[in-house]
Amino acid sequence: MASSIPDIVISRLPIYLRALERLAAEGHEVTSSHELGKRLGISSAQIRKDLSHFGGFGKQGTGYKIAYLREQLRQVLNVEQEWEVALVGAGDLGSAVARYRGFADRGFHISHVFDSAPDKVGKSIGSFKIHPMSDIKKIISERNIRIAMIAVPAEAAQSVANDLIEAGVRAILNYAPINLNVPDYVHVQYIDPVLHLQRMTFYLV
Amino acid sequence: MASSIPDIVISRLPIYLRALERLAAEGHEVTSSHELGKRLGISSAQIRKDLSHFGGFGKQGTGYKIAYLREQLRQVLNVEQEWEVALVGAGDLGSAVARYRGFADRGFHISHVFDSAPDKVGKSIGSFKIHPMSDIKKIISERNIRIAMIAVPAEAAQSVANDLIEAGVRAILNYAPINLNVPDYVHVQYIDPVLHLQRMTFYLV
DNA sequence: TAGATTGTTAATCGATTAACAATC
């Protein structure tokens, strides 16, 4: 079932959801694959095809009810619930991630922050108390945390990932500028803004 | 020429470059498409095919000289030069972006920070003086800045993008959680970590 | 030389798009 749906389709659903939330905030109640596609720079056929993997959410002639489609997508993506997220690394980058309001606003609650530096442990970033790296396995398995963000130097990232996975983490958002090797049952996504910039400079004469 | 190479190929070059820089830092002098592929989770055939768009960088039997291939990729991507980058938005997110060391370390120098809030203008984030939004066109066109990062609320992002483009910006890294509509000759990349998390929660039972 | 690895071609695979019957 889930596994039969191409990951590239899954990757677009959050984009659709974000657009629907924006449309709702602007006061719209109904939309169409054409309107969504125009906003997103995606063909209407692709949007209809993507959605059709999960059911028929629209009506011929009228399009999609925004509130309903948004709700359906939230269920498909499992973002109806709040998720607890662990953050590893409390340096410049980790601190910035911890302070970013966008996670909690959209259902991802950073519940624990870890760092290896003894002088940081016990201190706080905002409302987060910093835990020692040696507590990762205990805390993450006890709290059954499935999602983690890595914001440590590249050299430490793989080893942190290994510990997280052993503790039960199944989804990792990696801010360290390095590829992680993980088992098939673990999902990894990467954030490295410099990669995006380098991709664009190719086109700048 | 450049336009005949698929953008998906271009998107992988910075990943190769990053891996090569890591290999070099680890003291390696030579690598192969197999070794690179194993590190990156990409097939060796794909790496060879991607590189072959730009020339023959390797030798049969021995592979690729890391220093040479790295240099070639840097030239292809136009990252031999330092790039000046404008940053719009000096709120929580913009401040974090301004403080991130990774940009300058890798050749992207934030040269100007803009914000619309009168109480922020004239103040500083780290070493950056905050300029008023009304100076965008003057400064960016005078300095011939081609790259900008947007870190303003979603509602303001499109209008900021329009101003930047009018001033001469041709590549935008957008941290605002909204799709931007821009002319064909402008490149946009997006960073929204929540999208990555939502893509992974789909697979979490 | 023998083994290894490239660069490239052809085959396969998968994703996007076009088109349209169904129907609101």
Next chain:
DNA sequence: TAGATTGTTAATCGATTAACAATC
């Protein structure tokens, strides 16, 4: 009804992979 838009099928397009001659 007439116009609009969905969901889906078939056609097209493009990307990945397999395979191997060339050659270091």
